[in-house]
Amino acid sequence: MSQPFLDVKELRVQFPTEDGIVNAVDGVSFSVQKNETLAIVGESGSGKSVTAQAVMGLINRKSATITGEVFLDGEELVSASKEQVRSLRGKRMAMIFQDPLSSLHPFYSIGRQLVEAIKVHQDISKAKALGISRDMLDRVGIPNPERRLKDYPHNLSGGMRQRVMIAMALLNDPELLIADEPTTALDVTVQAQIIELLRGLQKEFGTAIVLITHDLGVVADMADQVVVMYGGRVVENAGIEDIYYRPEMPYTWGLLGSVPRMDVGRHERLEPIPGQPPSLIRLPKGCVFRPRCPYHELVPGNRCDDERPDLVPTSASHAVRCHLEPAQRREIAAERLGSPAMEET
């Protein structure tokens, strides 16, 4: 395999607050190839969005301590200067946010905002930039792009605004696209349109996509590789099939058991995870998931309480942070998930 396009190593983001240090991202590593979609899955407070912002250089260094390494096509970004990161942002890497209404400027027309995004990175005339903008709006499926350039964000529906955001992110042909909950604020039929659009664009340009979401349906639809985050740490990292059919971390089991499925009728009871997510200020000493884990008693000698588990590879493309024995984990997974885990190895 070639060198990954994005390679994140031991990324750590800490915010000092009056109550103590918030360990928002606590040693996160993952990598993405071109033409590949990596999903970062987790609930509120798992650190998934902060990870994305740190990669994009969007976290104010005065308010946070960032350590670790982020390589974009071999170039290290954590130690790079602000100007260096800025020259890459919007050009080689771009980001789509959850809420397109608050990420577009309400006072400026769509055209003006798109032209500005081009001219930051390319020295071309306004007329030419407008042409590129119009073509891009057309490309992301916005009808009447010529007229839309003169519109303001409030003139557009939620789905259209998200398309404008995607168009803006794609203006300078980025090689990495980070999409932070890109469809969460949208209706399902619009979500389906946006997923289709992202997939088509990836096929066309070979973009590496990092998809941040809590929706396991969207992940199943789009991702090649999945990183599951909990309490600021990566607790499982595996290929899409392994995550859904052979997951090995109790938190991943809990997530999959919590999601109602549209293709399964009533009377199938959900199996939620008991308890609440941990406070990022006072993280448990051992495993972050220990307070909610129903299996910690299977591990001898209070290791889950005292010792922080490492993210250990169980195969070439699957790594798990858990003290349970691999054989034990497979047995429990097979029992919890039923046939699919048994069906194939």
Next chain:
Amino acid sequence: MTVVDESNTSIAADRGDALLRVDQLQKYFPITGNGLLRRRIGDVRAVEDISFDVVPGETLGIVGESGCGKSTAGRTIMRLLEPTGGRIEFDGRDITKLSRRELVPLRREMQMIFQDPYSSLNPRHTVGTIISAPFKVQGVKPARGVQAEVQDLMARVGLNPEHFNRYPNEFSGGQRQRIGIARAIALRPKLIVCDEPVSALDVSIQAQVVNLLEDLQDEFQLAYIFIAHDLSVVRHISDRVAVMYLGRIMELAESDKIYKAPLHPYTHALTSAVPLPDPRAERKRERIILTGDLPSPINPPSGCVFRTRCPKAQQRCTDEIPLLREFSPGHYGACHFPEERKLV
């Protein structure tokens, strides 16, 4: 010109002992001009002619995308909004025109749970005050005293009963939703309208609350109207499901029918758009991608409201409003050209 079929009878007619009957309910919000007189210059037709019933102990899901009128329907049924037209009958009694005072005793029977657990609880009141409010309003004195009853309720919904003196800000989103649920069940109502009760919660917490709602339903024989945009959750919890689009019911049937063999093109598109948390099944699925945007409810399309985005629309769909009719027992659809289609 729009033709209205006169044979349209209440679809609740043959289900006997309904707890709630909604018949051709309408809710319009007037749009007023800027002039001195603020004349009415149009209407937002949020809910247009919806009819359904709910029997004791059942869950009726209402799904639809933003702007389809599902929340307005819920609030109008609760009489939190004044209906513009139609009729609401609860336990055999017409409640459409009841005054505010006449509504008070009715609140014992029908309650509501809201989406946002942050804004539906008064931040200056303790949990105990919040949960005991229904007793105070209704003048009910529980035999063992209010505090004991409140603590029982808290324990029942999975809150620590010792926390009755705490304020809402000391609780997480999931716990606040449990407070809202405790308040809603305090007087043992027969019907609870749940408006997006789990959409603001994380998946692991969402599952806890869904299970709690199911347990309470079994225990107290509650009927739910479960309003949500998340089709998977609605499928999970509902016995029957109504699919709404632009203020109207497009299809109404048993939950299994809606998801396995829907008739209406909008239901086809909606169910096919929901991604399944199962990569193999998901990637094999055929998806119907709708084009265009939702039309404005101020000026809805003539005939069938879905026709502007419907892949099967024909001239008749422009001319004639399709009425909700029964295609097979208990399976209603509002479409001129319905087609059964297997999706899952």
